[in-house]
Amino acid sequence: MENKKAKKRSMTMEVCQRLAKNKMAMLGLAILIVLVLCAVFADVIADYETKVVAQNIANRLKGPSAEHWFGTDEFGRDIFARIIHGSRVSLVVGLISVSVSLIAGGCLGAFAGFYGGKIDNVIMRVMDIFLAVPSTLLAMTIVAALGSSLINVMLAIGISGIPNYARIVRAAVMSVKDQEFVESSRAIGASSMTTIFREIIPNCMAPIIVQVTLSVASAILSTASLSFIGLGVQPPDPEWGAMLSGGRNFLRDAVHLTLFPGLAIVITILALNLLGDGLRDALDPRLKQ
Amino acid sequence: MKKALCTILAGAMAVSLLAGCGGGGADSGKGEGGAAGGSQVINIGINTDVSSLDPHNHNDTASAYATRHIYSNLVRLTDNNEFVGDLAEKWEFVDDVTVEFTLKEGVKFHDGSTLTAEDVKYSLESQKESPKVGHLVSMVDSVEVKDDTHFVIHMNTPSNALISSLNHSGCAIFSKAHVEKLLAEGKKIEDEPMGTGPYKFENWTPGASFTLVKNPDYFDSQRMAQNDKLVFKVISEDSARTIALENGELDLLIDVPFTDAGKIRDNDKLALDEYVSTHVDYFTVNETKPPFDNVKVRQALSHAINKEDVVIAAINGEGKAFDNYIGEAAIGYYDVVTKYDYDVEKAKALLEEAGYGDGFTFNCYVSNAKRANSATVIQANLAELGITMNIEQMEASTFYEKTGNSEHDSCIAGWVANAEPDNTYRPLFTSGNAGAGGNRSFYMNPEVDKLVDDAAVNSDKAAVQKDYETVLKTLSEDAVWVPLFAQTGLIARNADLQGVNPSPIQMHDFYSVHY
């Protein structure tokens, strides 16, 4: 037992070392750290009440300047401040919706993979039904049904991601379930639940970690898409997709309204993808030799 | 001889176009537009698709663009807000509930058959069965045919709305024989729309476009189409619509995005026609919920909102701050309301008086981005008074249901008055229509109910005016709404295009449009 733990720790170390050598992944990680810092210290960087929601119609649609680095929006609000605060919304949406998918999908997939047979069949057929509906459509329908709000958007994106995780976790569980350590754990009389959560889940983390990184990215993108067709976060919350959507009517005269939120989305997703790719390479040493 | 040649040429062009079946729609008649006898195709940009080509199966503006050009009504509205005969030669009120009509002679349907009073009877009576437009003729009890061109409409109750309703696109006149033939074949009216209008139906690609061609045998020579073909193109994305106009893919643009109006004005090749529309956007609270049952609170809100900012944020300044409850261009508009100026101090004082000096929190439902923008300004205005307003944007269907069920504390909505004032006053302000009927303020005042009822049936025009004036005064004193703005009607076109004649109630005719 001790030995195994030590081995696991050294594996983690090894993965970290490999990751640290991947310049692109480190770039992604650096961007993400900056983003998280922005989100955490958003109030220090720009005050919510005075900068993010307070309007100044006289000062609307102004281009970038020393005072307003990214210019002002259609209500005369500072776009830089809104993007900084928007990072909170995006990260929260990304993390919570992926948590929903991960927890629900992970449990379903783990049970399906571990027990197999009828349970597997029932769970995976239900997942097939979910999978048969393209996830954007599913999320759209759910938001339309529940109403546009931050929570419903997170829920909708979370639900539409469940089948994906169920599949991945099921496959991972099935691949490790017959390995020795699992069998030995069952042999010494550990309950199924304990076996799943103590032994199986930690051993199939690799594909899940990669998937989480990438689906946080797609959740942020989906949120923006939903906002674009008017099923998103409510004003005056500064969500990037909503900012982009609001600015699209001014695209030609005041490109900065769409450009900066668009870039914020692109950079965030790029960073997550870089890190995700790096993690995948680091966790799968065959690819990096 | 020369004239005959022109006709033949035009005919040949029309045939060749029909054969080409819209293939070269993009290179419209602009180039050869000036040349006599050239075929003129007018491409018109709209933002929503037709929902149905059956006048009894829709009640929306886009569909009316199609059906109003294919079918004719008994009466029509002139630019001076007067009703004149269209298919009807004349009409006469025999008494409060009986009207005698005479039809014009020799009006032909597109299939060549002649319009008779039987067609009118058939159309109006089948309309009564329609869930979508039957309500327009609910006052009609029966139609009695005297002879081919004479008939009498018997009403079940006196109503001032009959004539104005007959102008509505839902009261289009069908050919009885044609419709019966279609139904016998198991088809629907919209499968082969056919009427007496200035255009014949050519085709409809759902979601993309519909095409109408000139009816050379149209009965009203003064209103004969001056172009050969109208192609309505559905372009839902705002900026794309403007770009299509700039690129010459469109000749005329009806739903001009407010944010692009300035750009069109500045473009030498384009022209922007502005007209006074009857479109009003308003903010209203739910008066069944405290503190909005308190008139002082409502008045405070009226003073607290900076309408000028709303005009800029919501419609990019293409309109004006408004204080009335019905559009300026509408029948039934009277400038008698109490005006509330933007005065934060006064608003604060009123709130103190009402006992809400410390503010309160409530929700505001909106159903589209424009109104969300208005709400965002109001939200910021009210924050200065310590009032927190949470905006909830939702789809129109959800909005209707939730506000109908009184789930909202406040909402922002809009109204486009049509030719009949009763269609504005009754749904918006009477007790019977509180909630789903259209009165989303839940304003219930028996006095107002009585006045609106009287105005609907009173044959004395002066009395009707007095009724409506009193209603408007009462509404504004009670601060039922905070009227926000009256938006300017905008039509953009190629600068060379002529004959655009906007209608304040957005029932534009395009027969006169030409190069």
Added chain:
Amino acid sequence: MAENDVKYTLDIKDLEVQFKTVDGVVRAVNGIDLSIQKGQTLGLVGETGAGKTTTALSILRLVPDPPGKITGGTITLEGKDLFAFSEKEMETIRGSQVSMIFQDPMTSLNPVMTVGDQIAEVIQLHDKIDQKGALEKAKAMLEMVGIPGNRSTEYPHQFSGGMKQRVIIAMALVCNPHLLIADEPTTALDVTIQAQVLDLMQKLREKYGTSMLMITHDLGIVAEVCDDVSIMYAGRIVEHGTLEDIFESTSHPYTEGLFGSLPNIENRQEQLKPIPGLMPDPTDLPSGCTFHPRCKYCKDICRSRVPAVTKLSDTHLVACLAYEEGTGVTLGGDGNE
């Protein structure tokens, strides 16, 4: 070593191969000499990571580049300099003059091609023959390795490990190569199958007169099939000789260690004496004799001086300071048998 080139199918001189990795330069092969006489079998023996496979791939010029690079030496195949050939010429040599059997039969066959096609492909590449003829020949070859010809339309996943290795052998020998490189051909197989496969290889090799480079870490196999043996350690040949030289008069401490790792059936009381320590980090090879950290006879001089090749007899060569004069290094003591 070699006076008469024609005598040798393969002659490698001073071969050096390096890999450039993020961790540094890996010196996989450090100046080795190898030669195989016509029809003879040379065993190349060493632990995992000694550079055996890299040596084999160098003969085919298939060292993955990047990161690998042949940085020095010559390889002469039947008197011709291999490094002078163009890539195109190399393609005609691979599979026809030199072919190779890889270690893991499970992964060495293309899973999406039938075995018949895979064998026929080699034939078509090197002989002027149409597809039908090639397939016929492939079938005949399958029969020869003991697989029914009608299974030629099946895919690799339908075969067992031993059968797959037979397919690979068929593929390697179908063009009558002059040199067969067998890279641990039986490691991945069950013991019973191992014997069958080795037997088959031997028979076919004798039939065609093919020279063979047998790469292995299994001294048992060496004893069974090899004429000469080279012992490789950390990219160098530390001892070379005939089968008898190596087995009867083991000279290098490393070779001695290899034998010490084998269980002795005759004397079960005797303890196994595995070589202590691990293969050195190839990016950071020890100075002097690379084996010195693991050598129980190690003296100070071993840490600084690289041993030269000492000729013990006409056939027996060793690279150890103990055989050089004046080094003061002696073998013997408690480890010596």
Added chain:
Amino acid sequence: MHKYVIKRLIMLIPVVIGVSFLVFFIMSLAPGDTARTILGEDAPIEAIEALNEELGLNDPVLIRYGRYMMGLAHGDLGTSYKSGRSVFTEVMSRFPDTLKLAFWGMLFAVVLSIPIGIISATRQYSLIDSVSMVFALLGVATPNFWLGLMLIIGFSLHLRWFPSGGSEGWKALVLPVITLGTGCMANITRTTRSSMLEVIRQDYIRTAKAKGVNSRNVIYKHALKNALIPVVTVIGLQFGSLLGGAVLTEAVFSWPGVGTFLVNSIKAKDTPAVLGCVIIFSICFSIVNLCVDILYAYIDPRIKSKYK
């Protein structure tokens, strides 16, 4: 194989039932005054009630669902609340346009991405590899509606090469196809590259080289078919997101397809129309996945043997 296909097609039935139940349930959760949306703000309350009655919206959810399923059992997708036309007709009149967009979008993506992926993999760390990987990453990270808007500004407004909307002629197809295909292209390129990189390190590739196969044939004859297996999976999955992405692309380019119809139907709470679209999308998606699975069998004999 035939048996397998038939079995899979039969499996569509529970999927359709499940999807219809799922969507019907979700739609019934949604508050929404359908009749008011159809009739507009100026219709009197009597008209609203009459229409609700006629559409059967006053009945309980289960009865409505039962009625819908009865129709579905007879192959009837119901009647759109809004237009009063058969949903099947409505969807089918728009479906060819969406399919056209999806097909060309996918073709654009596949035709460009697979060669780029292969070249990147075979010349790993070269300039061409770095450039295409940067583009692929940007392609994945760029929201397609934003890309669409930028393309309109660049190619429609400034250069005037292509129209900004509509569906007439091949020119109208160019920008929507690029918008829709870019995300897919980026994903497929990345998958092709990494799959190819993995395959060319396999032992059987070394075997092929040792046989004397030239480097071109090593890639195209030996590696590609193996590398395509994960690529085909991704293409199948991408088709789903393509259908979803079509909704946004159609919105940006005013493309008269099912996506626009679906969004409008969702907004109007036109349940039969939404169900019809989703069911047809799902069947389409399932059939594409079936095709993918059949394609697998042709690529990979190991899978084919499982189908028997």
